[in-house]
Amino acid sequence: MRANGILRVIARFLIPLIMLFGLYIQFHGEYSPGGGFQAGIVFAAGWILFVLIYGLETALKVIPERAMYVLMVAGVILYCAVGVAGVMLGGHFLDFYPLLPGEHAAQQFGIITVEFGVGVTVATVVMLVFTLFARRKSEWKAAQVEDEHP
Amino acid sequence: MVAVAIVRARDLFAAAMLFAIYSLLSAALFAVLDAGDVALTEAAVGAGISTILLLAVLALARRHEYPIDGHNVLALVVVTVTGAALIYATLDMPEFGGADNPAQVHVGPYYVEESYPDMGVPNMVAAVLASYRSIDTLGEAFVILTAGLAVFALLSHKPRRRKRRRRHLKHKVREHRHHRRNHEEESSS
Numbered sequence: 653m654r655a656n657g658i659l660r661v662i663a664r665f666l667i668p669l670i671m672l673f674g675l676y677i678q679f680h681g682e683y684s685p686g687g688g689f690q691a692g693i694v695f696a697a698g699w700i701l702f703v704l705i706y707g708l709e710t711a712l713k714v715i716p717e718r719a720m721y722v723l724m725v726a727g728v729i730l731y732c733a734v735g736v737a738g739v740m741l742g743g744h745f746l747d748f749y750p751l752l753p754g755e756h757a758a759q760q761f762g763i764i765t766v767e768f769g770v771g772v773t774v775a776t777v778v779m780l781v782f783t784l785f786a787r788r789k790s791e792w793k794a795a796q797v798e799d800e801h802p
Numbered sequence: 803m804v805a806v807a808i809v810r811a812r813d814l815f816a817a818a819m820l821f822a823i824y825s826l827l828s829a830a831l832f833a834v835l836d837a838g839d840v841a842l843t844e845a846a847v848g849a850g851i852s853t854i855l856l857l858a859v860l861a862l863a864r865r866h867e868y869p870i871d872g873h874n875v876l877a878l879v880v881v882t883v884t885g886a887a888l889i890y891a892t893l894d895m896p897e898f899g900g901a902d903n904p905a906q907v908h909v910g911p912y913y914v915e916e917s918y919p920d921m922g923v924p925n926m927v928a929a930v931l932a933s934y935r936s937i938d939t940l941g942e943a944f945v946i947l948t949a950g951l952a953v954f955a956l957l958s959h960k961p962r963r964r965k966r967r968r969r970h971l972k973h974k975v976r977e978h979r980h981h982r983r984n985h986e987e988e989s990s991s
Contacts, residue, residue, distance in 0.1 A: 677842070682923040685838030687931060689942075693846040700854055724950055728943050735940070746936045756922030763923060763932040770943050777950035778851055784957040785858035791960055792862070 663705040670698035678771050682760065688767035692774025699775075700782055708786050720780045727773030734765050812867045818856040825849040839927045 678691035703711040734746070741750035748762025749755060804824045811817040825848030832841035896903045917929040931939050 682925050682928045684925065685842050685927070687839065687928050690839070690842045690846055693843075693851055697846065697850050697854075700851075721954075724947060728940075728947050731940055731943055735936075746940065748933060755920075759921040759929075759933055760923060762936075763921070763928060766932050766936060766939070767928070770939065773943050774946055777946050780950050781855065781953045782858065784953055785855065785862070788957055789861055795960065 659705055663701055667698050667702055670701065671695055674698060674775075678768065679764070681767055682763060688770030689774055691767075692771040692776075693778060695771070695775045696778035696782070699779055703782065703786065708783065712783070715779065717780070717783060720776045720783070724773050724776040724780065727769040727771070727776070730769035730772070731766050734762060734769070738762075812869070813865065814860055814863070814867060815857075815865055818853060818860060821856065822849050822853040825852070839925075 674691045674695035674697075677686035677694060678688065681687035681691065699711065699715065702714070734748075734751075736745070738747040738750055739745055743750040746762075746766075748759050750758070752758040752761050804820055804827065808817055808820045808824065811820060825844055829841045829845040829849060832838075832844055900906075913926060913930055913934065917926050917934075918924065921929045921933055923929045923933075
């Protein structure tokens with residue numbers, strides 16, 4: 653598929669748009685349908701399209717596998733950190749009111765931060781799962797070749 | 803109709819494509835029902851990512867299902883009885899869309915009326931998911947993380963090593979049998 657010029661050109665147009673749409677869903681989720689889960693999936697879908705066109709090696713140079721492991725835990729930790737911050741400032745766990753002076757501002761800050769954590773986790777987990785499946789085939793073939801010609 | 807086609811399909815590639823169509827149809831249904839968040843999720847996850855993952859699995863597996871001969875009568879009876887019980891249970895359900903359903907009179911009205919004054923967030927679904935029930939969403943995030951870790955644990959090691967170990971095991975089993983046979987011969991003689 654690497655030699656297919658039409659696919660490459662269309663993907664070059666589409667991938668930034670898909671990723672922009674993912675970010676829009678992420679940060680506009682309080683006003684229109686959307687939120688962390690959907691945004692993460694859409695962002696990961698853009699990355700998977702990149703993999704299909706340009707190959708896994710190139711895509712792993714953009715977002716290395718190690719970064720995926722770190723980010724997928726970092727998203728959940730960010731979520732928990734917001735909850736613990738509420739406890740530190742004198743509220744309950746995942747209570748957003750103590751975070752900022754204004755009630756609405758505090759709630760919106762809490763919701764946006766928490767959804768961002770969810771979005772990061774979902775996007776990186778989907779990317780990682782796809783990477784593992786995509787790499788399996790080549791590893792398998794290499795192992796078979798090695799079995800036949802050790 | 804699509805569901806029947808999925809069940810009858812023996813070509814797994816066709817079944818994966820039909821699953822994608824089924825997801826897209828349900829996404830359209832959710833959009834018609836004004837459930838924008840659910841429709842977006844169904845379209846992105848059901849029609850997009852899970853189709854890609856199914857195709858990734860198919861790249862590793864065979865394309866056609868193994869044919870199964872004959873019918874399992876016990877399974878047929880169990881399925882029929884369970885289905886009949888479920889249909890009987892739906893008779894007790896409240897009327898679809900009724901104003902006095904439990905879903906409409908419990909916490910629903912509170913969320914509808916108070917979520918904007920409480921949060922200043924116009925999208926009620928986001929307010930419920932991220933603030934009123936944020937511990938549920940934390941649990942969901944952990945589920946996603948666990949799923950990622952599980953796939954990593956299953957697929958991260960190289961297949962070559964496992965094969966060699968299996969061959970090693972076979973060798974051991976053969977050795978063991980050999981030893982036992984020798985032992986039996988010795989004890990009988």
